[in-house]
Amino acid sequence: APSLPAASSSLAPAPIPSTSLPIYPPAHYLSHPPPTFQLPHHLTSFSYSPSRDLLLDPSNKDDALVWYCEPRVGSDLHRGFGEAVWRDGGVDEGLDALVDTLSAWAARDATGQADDVLCKVSVITWRGMMTKLMLAVYEAENAAMGRRVDGWEMNAMVLDGCLYLEESNPPSKLAAKAASESSNALASYYGYSFESFCTTSSPTPTTSLSSASAAAEEFSVPNTNVQWCSVVKTSLGEFRTIVGGEVDCVRPGADKERIETRDFVELKTNLVIQSQRDEVNFERHKLLKHYVQSFLLGVPTITVGFRTRAGLLSGLQSFNTLDIPRLVRGKPHAWDPSACLASARSLLAFIHSTISSHPSTLASPSSSEDCPIFRLTFDPSSPTGPTVRLRQLNAEE
Numbered sequence: 001a002p003s004l005p006a007a008s009s010s011l012a013p014a015p016i017p018s019t020s021l022p023i024y025p026p027a028h029y030l031s032h033p034p035p036t037f038q039l040p041h042h043l044t045s046f047s048y049s050p051s052r053d054l055l056l057d058p059s060n061k062d063d064a065l066v067w068y069c070e071p072r073v074g075s076d077l078h079r080g081f082g083e084a085v086w087r088d089g090g091v092d093e094g095l096d097a098l099v100d101t102l103s104a105w106a107a108r109d110a111t112g113q114a115d116d117v118l119c120k121v122s123v124i125t126w127r128g129m130m131t132k133l134m135l136a137v138y139e140a141e142n143a144a145m146g147r148r149v150d151g152w153e154m155n156a157m158v159l160d161g162c163l164y165l166e167e168s169n170p171p172s173k174l175a176a177k178a179a180s181e182s183s184n185a186l187a188s189y190y191g192y193s194f195e196s197f198c199t200t201s202s203p204t205p206t207t208s209l210s211s212a213s214a215a216a217e218e219f220s221v222p223n224t225n226v227q228w229c230s231v232v233k234t235s236l237g238e239f240r241t242i243v244g245g246e247v248d249c250v251r252p253g254a255d256k257e258r259i260e261t262r263d264f265v266e267l268k269t270n271l272v273i274q275s276q277r278d279e280v281n282f283e284r285h286k287l288l289k290h291y292v293q294s295f296l297l298g299v300p301t302i303t304v305g306f307r308t309r310a311g312l313l314s315g316l317q318s319f320n321t322l323d324i325p326r327l328v329r330g331k332p333h334a335w336d337p338s339a340c341l342a343s344a345r346s347l348l349a350f351i352h353s354t355i356s357s358h359p360s361t362l363a364s365p366s367s368s369e370d371c372p373i374f375r376l377t378f379d380p381s382s383p384t385g386p387t388v389r390l391r392q393l394n395a396e397e
């Protein structure tokens, strides 16, 4: 067994890492200026093929890239439901695709820019994990207001000073996820079908969008294995981060050889808003999630397709991501992105410093095999108040 560093020293006490961090109400995080957030910069990209193969060579990394084309209002999102190909939700993919993509990118970079970025980075993760960290403060508030809120779990390790965060999917959780997905399969399908109606694999649409039959030709039956992902660098407070995430499409005419985050478009579906209550829910919950998700990757445009329960597309609305906070500001159900940034930054500081100063991390050599793994658990409904806990996993877990 590796020998642990001396537990007591007469000069400096061994660090006693705190193992949990409370999540306070949003107002707590608004008493100081928010941490800086650097505009995300697209570094590289990769694709998943129809059979979920990872494509990261220059010749195929953008195979899944598609361009936005406006869908016809009245389109039937139910189309193709029986023939869709669904990704196997039981497979735990971890961070492999992101790490492999970064290695390939660095290996073919002759300028030294990639090495420079990689040696300064302090957090590498998927956009989904950053979204969870950013939303925890409002999930805690939702739980306090009696809404049913799910917590989350992540695995974390610090290797060479860089924090790696991935989703934790124990078998029991994967099974529950698969069951919920199959019961929501139709609503979920409408989301993917909308993406298909909105996208084309040609940068400049050749068909006339005014013709209903031409627009309908853009539809191809969804295969949820297929994804195009951007890897960006950004920073939150003192943390330089590299974040990977799926991008639904890019604006028409965007140049495949010079992709930038300002080309990105996020697509969402929503039930038609019919009441004041629907509108409040949309602004309070949906717009917050859409904003945070898109903001983290620098996606400037979110196009929402409103649909009926039966899946007919009834209207479209595009939002400038950065204008969204202003739409809700001052309303009774307002949320403030500064609270998300400040709480996410303090979570990163807690996680990074606790793991970095933990004796088992200090004792471990610089190799990912021997690096100790920590489990991060967010329990928004804890009897002692919403808390994020951190503990080291033992070898069997």
Ligand code: A3P
Residues within 6 Å of the ligand: 181, 184, 187, 188, 189, 190, 191, 192, 194, 246, 248, 267, 268, 269, 270
């Ligand atoms: P909508 O968001 O339009 O409902 P994303 O918006 O992140 O690109 O995801 C695309 C679609 O995948 C979603 O469309 C939804 O249909 C489906 N989806 C994403 N996350 C899901 C989840 N946690 N459970 C069920 N379906 C999900």
Ligand code: MG
Residues within 6 Å of the ligand: 246, 247, 248
């Ligand atoms: Mg998507």
Ligand code: MG
Residues within 6 Å of the ligand: 248, 266, 267, 268
């Ligand atoms: Mg989407």
